[in-house]
């Protein structure tokens with residue numbers, strides 16, 4: 501579970517929830533278990549719920565939403581009942597993708613919002629700077645979703661839009677010429693047909709702990725979730741930067757492979773994957789972007805090792821520098837950046853340097869060109885040295901911390917540190933945060949690594 505999820509290490513306690521909301525009481529079964537604490541037998545009452553009873557499941561969802569988010573929900577009994585901890589995982593991951601930015605207005609689209617409109621409700625209640633549009637193709641879902649928005653007085657921040665087309669992104673989303681969005685999210689129907697639903701259930705070793713009820717429009721789509729998201733990728737290729745982060749959940753592990761293959765086929769390499777774990781259920785999510793901003797490192801942290809080989813190349817590279825302290829490494833890297841005329845922040849407060857690269861100044865060819873321009877300006881030809889503010893090609897964050905190999909003997913942060921500290925070591929991590937050219941990032945990293953490890957003074 502995502503560490504920012506309010507249910508992380510904090511599963512719902514059904515007994516105390518039923519104490520707050522008597523409507524839940526009929527569905528809570530009480531068991532008395534004996535547990536030993538400090539060797540003494542202790543009798544503990546525990547509550548449980550039959551997750552295969554749709555009424556119990558719906559009442560639990562209502563109570564959790566009321567208690568934890570002050571959300572009042574009404575959904576038909578035969579519609580998909582949203583599992584709140586699982587839905588929160590997706591919201592937390594979107595927050596990571598957007599760097600938990602609470603300063604600017606964030607605009608999002610929920611494709612297939614369902615009768616519950618759960619993602620816009622949770623997203624906008626948790627993040628006061630979010631505005632969301634929820635779309636759906638189903639009239640009943642649209643009607644329930646609209647009522648759920650108004651019963652929670654969220655009409656100012658959540659809009660419901662009927663998608664009358666067979667597109668994923670209806671034209672009405674972009675009726676204003678410059679309209680753009682920070683993200684889109686989607687929990688698509690997972691299955692191709694009834695047989696696919698049955699086969700997926702049969703393939704599971706255990707019976708699913710929760711009953712996954714839903715109407716056909718919620719469960720079934722031509723080609724299943726993979727085809728739905730592949731269509732989303734195709735439409736995104738046309739829309740490009742009108743949405744900063746395109747994201748979708750996937751219900752089948754095999755769909756992740758198909759979607760990644762399609763992203764690569766379309767040369768979309770700025771993507772990230774994650775796994776949402778909820779009890780015995782695994783779900784996956786993919787995000788991709790046409791923008792310069794790389795997927796934040798935090799959004800990649802939930803990736804399971806099995807997904808590693810499908811993941812985009814790492815945006816964080818690191819090395820350890822033995823024999824120099826953190827302070828020495830900071831000085832060394834700052835002076836290297838100055839030599840390369842790379843604009844950078846001062847790392848005084850935290851050991852983090854933010855660097856902006858406007859051109860390659862470190863390759864052999866680049867150094868030759870720079871020397872030639874310097875020579876020409878010395879010779880009096882000023883035509884090639886006219887200064888023009890160049891656009892930023894790449895941004896990186898360089899984090900310098902004490903390395904794992906440093907000895908505990910002399911503290912590297914001590915002011916009495918000798919100029920050379922053989923027992924010290926520092927770890928240098930470079931995270932690529934902005935730019936399109938991965939080769940540029942790698943060659944910049946390799947240059948700094950070579951220079952800061954070889955040129956120790």
Ligand SMILES: C[S@@+](CC[C@H](N)C(=O)[O-])C[C@H]1O[C@@H](n2cnc3c(N)ncnc32)[C@H](O)[C@@H]1O
Pocket residue numbers: 580581582611612613614615616617618619635636637638641663666667668687688689690717718719721
């Ligand atoms: C699995 S349900 C998700 C409901 C809700 N978002 C949730 O997470 O509980 C999928 C929803 O997508 C809707 N849907 C299917 N195709 C769609 C499309 N092309 N555009 C918008 N919604 C669509 C269905 O009607 C259904 O409500």
